[in-house]
Amino acid sequence: MKKIAIIGGGIVGTTAAFYLSKAEDFEITLYDEQTGQATSAAAGIIAPWLSKRRNKQWYKLAHEGASLYRQLAQDAKLDSNAYSKVGVFVNRNDETALNNLFSLAQERIQTAPEMEIVEKWNQQTISSKMPYLSEWAKPGIFVGGGSRVDGKHLITQLEAASNLTVKNEKANISVVNHEVMVNEEHYDSIFIAAGAFAKELIQPFGFELQLSPQKGQLIEIEDDSINVDDSMPIVMAEGLSELIPVGNHQLLIAATHENDAGFDLNPTQPEIDGLVNNAEITMPNLEGKISTMITNIRIGTRAYTDDFSPFMGTIPGFDNVWIANGLGSSGLTTGPITGKLVADDIMSASGFDGYTKPITNYLSGIE
Ligand SMILES: Cc1cc2nc3c(=O)[nH]c(=O)nc-3n(C[C@H](O)[C@H](O)[C@H](O)COP(=O)(O)OP(=O)(O)OC[C@H]3O[C@@H](n4cnc5c(N)ncnc54)[C@H](O)[C@@H]3O)c2cc1C
Known part of the structure; x- marks a missing residue:
């Protein structure tokens, strides 16, 4: 041995x-x-295919990493709390940018079959698939193979x-x-x-x-008025925080990227408010209420190189x-x-x- x-x-x-x-x-x-x-501390998205990073080693690692999850989920018998293929929805506010992203997704799916499907979703589709976003409902792209992972x-x-x-x-x-x-x-x-x-x-x-260390904060919210369940896709709204449905009426809002906070692990109000404000843009019906729905704050330290x-x-x-x-x-x-x-x-x-x-x-x- x-x-x-x-x-x-x-x-x-x-x-x-x-x-x-x-x-x-x-x-x-x-x-x-x-x-x-x-x-x-982390919960999030496995969907590297729409990234515009030019670093070839990173894309190879991330793309193969995304496909490894399926095998790992089987081999280690992971349950849906740990890993779940729910798809990811990515929006762009500008039509040209959206079309460019769609072209990139169509190109990438040729060599990344684990993306499964690539679709453009309009306001109507968004409202029917993700009713909690019907007031915001900005067009975007859905990638069926995107997954949700909870690190813990x-x-x-x-x-x-x-x-x-x-x-x-x-x-x-x-x-x-x-x-x-x-x-x-x-x-x-x-x-x-x-x-x-x-x-x-x-x-x-x-x-x-x-x-270098990078602090990340993420909030969990829960309320009967949040119309989500854990089968809904993760949402990456341009310039806003990510929305991760994790259960009936339960949503995670992720995450901050703080390069000046060192190894601090305390929650900080301005950053929490930033997450709340971002979420209120996508869910205007909950304006003024989200901060009262917070059930947990997760904080961790990422590591990054120059x-x-x-x-x-x-x-x-x-x-x-x-x-x-x-x-x-x-x-x-x-x-x-x-x-x-x-x-x-x-x-x-x-x-x-x-x-x-x-x-x-x-x-x-x-x-
Ligand atoms: C809030 C948040 C959200 C995130 N969201 C996403 C996402 O959506 N998608 C995504 O791909 N990634 C996401 N990430 C990033 C991802 O979580 C990290 O990059 C990844 O978890 C780092 O893993 P690691 O094993 O390298 O380090 P860590 O998970 O930090 O593990 C290192 C461990 O080593 C231990 N350790 C260190 N020194 C010693 C020692 N001397 N003796 C004993 N133990 C030691 C530490 O205590 C720690 O437990 C997120 C991160 C955060 C914080």
């Missing part, structure tokens, strides 16, 4: 643990401090489907004479999947990790220590494939060709 330590029980570390534990010849220890975890449910279910030891404690790394220890224990392989908190874990290797690209690989000079990070605001989409790629590389040195820029782009202090 080979001993593996995974540091970080977010979406990346937990998915890697799931795939490694299927191989049966590993003894896996997952260290997770849990504080500030992005994954358990996902990692709880992945952990339950894996054979591993979980230690809810802080992991420290020491490097003495090139030997790497985690909390003074030796492991054959180590995977650092520590999200926004990874910087201090990399320092013992003599590197500075180029990574070029907003995720990265993965082994630490230079240490071929038994892997790191993956910088998933930013699309980490629910790219997290499982990233965890799987690292698990595959640990098991069979399959590499990361085409999925990431060189890891050295994100490390400094290299001699």
